[in-house]
Amino acid sequence: xxxxxxxxxxxxxxxxxxxxxxxxxxxxxxxxxxxxxxxxxxxxxxxxxxxxxxxxxxxxxxxxxxxxxxxxxxxxxxxxxxxxxxxxxxxxxxxxxxxxxxxxxxxxxxxxxxxxxxxxxxxxxxxxxxxxxxxxxxxxxxxxxxxxxxxxxxxxxxxxxxxxxxxxxxxxxxxxxxxxxxxxxxxxxxxxxxxxxxxxxxxxxxxxxxxxxxxxxxxxxxxxxxxxxxxxxxxxxxxxxx
Amino acid sequence: xxxxxxxxxxxxxxxxxxxxxxxxxxxxxxxxxxxxxxxxxxxxxxxxxxxxxxxxxxxxxxxxxxxxxxxxxxxxxxxxxxxxxxxxxxxxxxxxxxxxxxxxxxxxxxxxxxxxxxxxxxxxxxxxxxxxxxxxxxxxxxxxxxxxxxxxxxxxxxxxxxxxxxxxxxxxxxxxxxxxxxxxxxxxxxxxxxxxxxxxxxxxxxxxxxxxxxxxxxxxxxxxxxxxxxxxxxxxxxxxxxxxxxxxxxxxxxxxxxxxxxxxxxxxxxxxxxxxxxxxxxxxxxxxxxxxxxxxxxxxxxxxxxxxxxxxxxxxxxxxxxxxxxxxxxxxxxxxxxxxxxxxxxxxxxxxxxxxxxxxxxxxxxxxxxxxxxxxxxxxxxxxxxxxxxxxxxxxxxxxxxxxxxxxxxxxxxxxxxxxxxxxxxxxxxxxxxxxxxxxxxxxxxxxxxxxxxxxxxxxxxxxxxxxxxxxxxxxxxxx
Ligand SMILES: Nc1ncnc2c1ncn2[C@@H]1O[C@H](COP(=O)(O)OP(=O)(O)OP(=O)(O)O)[C@@H](O)[C@H]1O
Ligand SMILES: [Mg+2]
Numbered sequence: 017x018x019x020x021x022x023x024x025x026x027x028x029x030x031x032x033x034x035x036x037x038x039x040x041x042x043x044x045x046x047x048x049x050x051x052x053x054x055x056x057x058x059x060x061x062x063x064x065x066x067x068x069x070x071x072x073x074x075x076x077x078x079x080x081x082x083x084x085x086x087x088x089x090x091x092x093x094x095x096x097x098x099x100x101x102x103x104x105x106x107x108x109x110x111x112x113x114x115x116x117x118x119x120x121x122x123x124x125x126x127x128x129x130x131x132x133x134x135x136x137x138x139x140x141x142x143x144x145x146x147x148x149x150x151x152x153x154x155x156x157x158x159x160x161x162x163x164x165x166x167x168x169x170x171x172x173x174x175x176x177x178x179x180x181x182x183x184x185x186x187x188x189x190x191x192x193x194x195x196x197x198x199x200x201x202x203x204x205x206x207x208x209x210x211x212x213x214x215x216x217x218x219x220x221x222x223x224x225x226x227x228x229x230x231x232x233x234x235x236x237x238x239x240x241x242x243x244x245x246x247x248x249x250x251x252x253x254x255x256x257x258x
Numbered sequence: 259x260x261x262x263x264x265x266x267x268x269x270x271x272x273x274x275x276x277x278x279x280x281x282x283x284x285x286x287x288x289x290x291x292x293x294x295x296x297x298x299x300x301x302x303x304x305x306x307x308x309x310x311x312x313x314x315x316x317x318x319x320x321x322x323x324x325x326x327x328x329x330x331x332x333x334x335x336x337x338x339x340x341x342x343x344x345x346x347x348x349x350x351x352x353x354x355x356x357x358x359x360x361x362x363x364x365x366x367x368x369x370x371x372x373x374x375x376x377x378x379x380x381x382x383x384x385x386x387x388x389x390x391x392x393x394x395x396x397x398x399x400x401x402x403x404x405x406x407x408x409x410x411x412x413x414x415x416x417x418x419x420x421x422x423x424x425x426x427x428x429x430x431x432x433x434x435x436x437x438x439x440x441x442x443x444x445x446x447x448x449x450x451x452x453x454x455x456x457x458x459x460x461x462x463x464x465x466x467x468x469x470x471x472x473x474x475x476x477x478x479x480x481x482x483x484x485x486x487x488x489x490x491x492x493x494x495x496x497x498x499x500x501x502x503x504x505x506x507x508x509x510x511x512x513x514x515x516x517x518x519x520x521x522x523x524x525x526x527x528x529x530x531x532x533x534x535x536x537x538x539x540x541x542x543x544x545x546x547x548x549x550x551x552x553x554x555x556x557x558x559x560x561x562x563x564x565x566x567x568x569x570x571x572x573x574x575x576x577x578x579x580x581x582x583x584x585x586x587x588x589x590x591x592x593x594x595x596x597x598x599x600x601x602x603x604x605x606x607x608x609x610x611x612x613x614x615x616x617x618x619x620x621x622x623x624x625x626x627x628x629x630x631x632x633x634x635x636x637x638x639x640x641x642x643x644x645x646x647x648x649x650x651x652x653x654x655x656x657x658x659x660x661x662x663x664x665x666x667x668x669x670x671x672x673x674x675x676x677x678x679x680x681x682x683x684x685x686x687x688x689x690x691x692x693x694x695x696x697x698x699x700x701x702x703x704x705x706x707x708x709x710x711x712x713x714x715x716x717x718x719x720x721x722x723x724x725x726x727x728x729x730x731x732x733x734x735x736x737x738x
Contacts, residue, residue: 064693067685088692089701097693104690108708117704121695157708174694 017042017213018063018083018182023074025062025238032058034238036074040182043210047224047249048217050235051257056217057101058238060186064098065091078182093125095181099171099188101217106158111170114158115140119177143176146206148199164191172200176207183207184215189223201226221253271734275500275530278365281346282389282471289336291315294443297342297390301412301446304419314432314442321436331541331568334506341444343389343471355394362386362393369497370724371466382462382493382720383408387478389471390446397461406490407452408463411479414450421452425483429512429549429576438545441510445479448509453488453519462491462718469498469505469529469540478509484519486552491522491718496565498530502538504567509544517552517579522560524717525573526725529565531732536595536624539567546573550582553608558585560716562725563598564732572630574603577611577639584613589710591732592625592657601631601662606639606672615646618710620729621657622736628659633674634666642672650680651709653702653736681709703730 018040025033032055040046048056062069063076065088076083083091106114120130131139144151147169159167168188175183185204189197204227208214216229224232224246232248233240234257242248285296294315298308323334345359355363355374366373366386373386373394383397385408392410401408407418415422432442449465469476484490498505507529513521523546532539542565548557559573575584586602604613613633621627633644650659661678683705691701707714707726717725 064689066689087697088689089695089697092693092695100690100693104684104686106687106690106705106708108711109704110708114704117700118691118694118696121700125695178694 017079019075019077021075023062023076024072025058026070026072027058027068031072032238033062036239038233038240040213040215042213044231045208045214045216045227045229047229047232048215048235049219049232049249049252054235055238056235057186060098060184060215060217063091063184064088064096089121092178093122097175097178097180097183099168099175099183099185101186101190103159103167103171105160107160109158110154111156111158112140112154115154115174115177118174122178139177143173146176146203147173148196149173165193165196168192169196169200172203176203181211182213182215184217186217187219188216189218189220197222198226221249224249271731272500272530274369274497274528276368277499278361278470280359280361280470282343283346283348284340284471284474285342287338287340287473289339289341289444293341297444297446300342300344301415303412303415306419306423307415310427310432311443314439317433318436318439318443321439323436332504334541336440338473339506340471340474341477342446343474344391345388345393348391348393358394362388365468365470366466369466369468371495382464385410385449385463385465387447387449387465387467389469389474389476392447392449401459401461404457404460405454406457406459407450409450411448411450411481414481418450418452421483422450422481425512425514426481429514429547430510430545434545437508437543438510441477441479441508441545445477445510448478448480448511449482450480451482451490451492453484453490455485456487458488459490462493462720464493464495467494467496467507469507472501472505473503475506475508478507478511480509480511482512482521482523483514484516484521486516487518489520491524493524493526493718493721495526496529498540500530500533500538504539504541506541506543509546511544511546513548513557515548515550515552515555515557515582518554519552520556520558521548522558523548523573524721525561525563526717526721526728527561527563527565527569528728531565531596532567532594534594536567539596540565542566542569542571544569544571546571547576548574548584549576550579550584550611552582553579554581555579556583556585558587558716559602560587560713561589561600562714562717562728563588563590563600564728566598567596569598569600571600572602574605575613576605576607577613577642578607580608581610582608583611586613586615586617587713587716588617589620589713589729590618590627591620591729592622592627593732593736594623594625596623596625598626599628599630601629603632604634604644606633606635606642606644606669609638609640609642611639611642613644615644615648616713617648618713619648619650619659620653620706620709620733621650621659622653622733624656626658626660628662630662632664632666635669635672637668639669640671642669644672644674646674646676648678649709651706652680652682653706653733699730699734702733702736706730706733
């Protein structure tokens with residue numbers, strides 16, 4: 017469903033991604049590991065369409081369509097979801113109304129009517145419970161003053177609400193305590209199905225023990241230097257990258 | 259992003275810019291005694307009112323246009339303006355809506371203010387001011403039954419001279435400053451409200467100001483009196499046609515709250531702001547002042563300022579009564595070449611007086627947005643308290659925001675708390691929202707509405723949603 021061909025990306029005139037190639041099939045889970053600064057977040061941002069991530073050459077197709085010519089919001093409406101490594105705070109905007117608005121944006125693009133307030137509350141309760149998110153968090157401002165772990169859970173909640181077909185998680189496990197990691201991983205596993213693909217960026221084997229990847233890729237200097245199955249993650253965990 | 263739509267946005271942006279094709283009757287251009295006499299005559303005013311106007315005019319001759327505001331303004335030729343314009347044959351205000359020119363009814367319908375009683379917003383009484391005259395007032399009789407007077411000020415001058423005489427100019431002295439004095443000399447129409455003792459006004463009262471005629475100034479005069487233990491919530495709205503010229507709206511609004519009374523005054527100001535290049539637009543030079551005359555009284559100003567080429571406006575509270583409270587909640591949005599210089603003055607005279615100021619300035623385009631405020635504690639203002647919060651939000655990098663909060667303190671038991679922030683909508687925030695499916699405009703309006711929600715919530719419920727939309731519309735075309 018996702019094909020990345022010979023992708024070269026510069027940020028602030030510095031080349032970060034170099035001739036990157038990656039293919040993700042429907043329903044597959046791919047893990048990306050690699051040292052700090054190797055370009056993992058850069059590929060995530062590039063796929064999501066972050067401004068100032070300049071694609072110098074290469075191609076990306078999602079479900080047979082050119083992804084790179086689309087605006088970030090169109091990519092989202094087409095099913096791409098990026099869980100941020102550092103979720104952004106939106107002071108003044110209450111989480112509940114924000115969540116409802118993004119759900120409605122997706123409904124609108126599917127030509128559905130805005131969600132009924134009662135129904136939304138019901139779904140929100142259900143999904144929050146799954147992630148162990150207290151309801152009063154929704155009356156606070158989006159990510160504002162949330163703890164590191166709460167922010168990450170809020171990302172997973174949005175992921176669950178928007179029903180994406182391609183999920184990119186950028187270090188969603190970092191910052192979660194052991195129990196939260198398990199709850200979150202369980203929730204993510206519930207989202208796994210034959211239609212939905214995952215790119216999981218992580219530094220730790222632990223998450224991959226909960227969510228078993230089909231492939232593990234190692235990033236170095238902006239390209240994939242090795243691909244293997246989940247045993248590659250164990251090897252890295254023991255031996256490191258060098 | 260959204261390049262395709264952008265042109266549409268700018269065209270759709272100011273949807274109140276139409277002109278009503280109606281014959282008007284004007285008093286010849288110019289500012290002199292004869293013009294003032296004619297205005298007074300057109301309004302059938304008693305002698306004392308004319309005297310009052312003329313004495314203001316005498317004072318005006320020795321005054322000059324203020325230069326203190328942080329605004330760039332083309333000089334106004336006060337002799338080259340019409341001071342009075344009314345629909346033709348408008349001798350006396352129609353007794354019923356059936357007598358109102360259908361073109362006028364249609365105009366207000368188009369503005370979203372239906373005047374026919376079966377169609378009006380339930381719970382909102384409207385006074386409709388068109389150029390220099392009030393053309394209709396709804397629910398007047400119903401309000402009369404409980405003793406509430408809600409009528410054009412021109413009518414109040416004839417029917418309730420004792421009240422008008424007692425209070426007009428009692429809050430804004432005739433000689434206050436140039437524009438206030440000018441208004442006192444040439445004011446045309448506005449609303450008059452009197453809430454009797456102990457009455458909680460059961461409806462929202464509102465006045466809708468419309469400028470239609472060209473080269474004409476509008477000189478609104480509004481006077482609201484809340485007698486002991488009464489309550490009223492009042493809202494004004496303003497729009498004008500799109501024109502290349504700058505037009506002047508110079509208003510005087512006076513509020514008086516007696517013992518235990520409360521006045522809540524809200525404004526949604528959406529005068530034509532001029533085009534993307536700064537051509538045209540209303541000069542909105544307004545003097546608004548409330549007197550908390552009685553003990554435990556309260557006056558609360560809420561304003562959503564999105565229109566006008568230039569806005570100078572400082573709705574203020576004089577807290578004379580002990581334990582009285584003044585509040586100012588403001589959202590001022592400037593885009594393109596708009597200039598807004600707005601804020602408040604809280605003058606603490608009585609004991610235990612409290613004031614609260616929340617100002618949210620949003621600047622986009624090449625606009626400039628200034629908060630200017632004064633909190634003053636007089637000697638007798640024991641235990642007075644003020645809280646001020648001024649937040650500025652910048653959209654883009656070519657706009658300006660200033661915060662000028664002044665304080666004067668002669669009372670040693672009082673306290674002032676001041677907070678100020680300046681922030682930008684970050685690209686990170688926009689990208690985050692867009693990653694979740696909101697387009698650039700939606701993302702921006704979500705963040706901006708979040709920024710000013712605290713103030714928007716202060717508006718009467720009937721208008722809050724409308725104001726939210728207005729906030730978003732005012733910034734359209736400003737996303738990079
Ligand atoms: N705006 C920028 N300007 C200059 N360099 C940048 C910019 N953004 C990213 N980089 C550089 O690009 C490289 C790759 O960054 P990236 O965030 O993709 O790394 P990462 O693999 O996600 O690392 P980590 O594991 O620490 O999250 C780094 O060297 C980083 O400093
Ligand atoms: Mg990273």
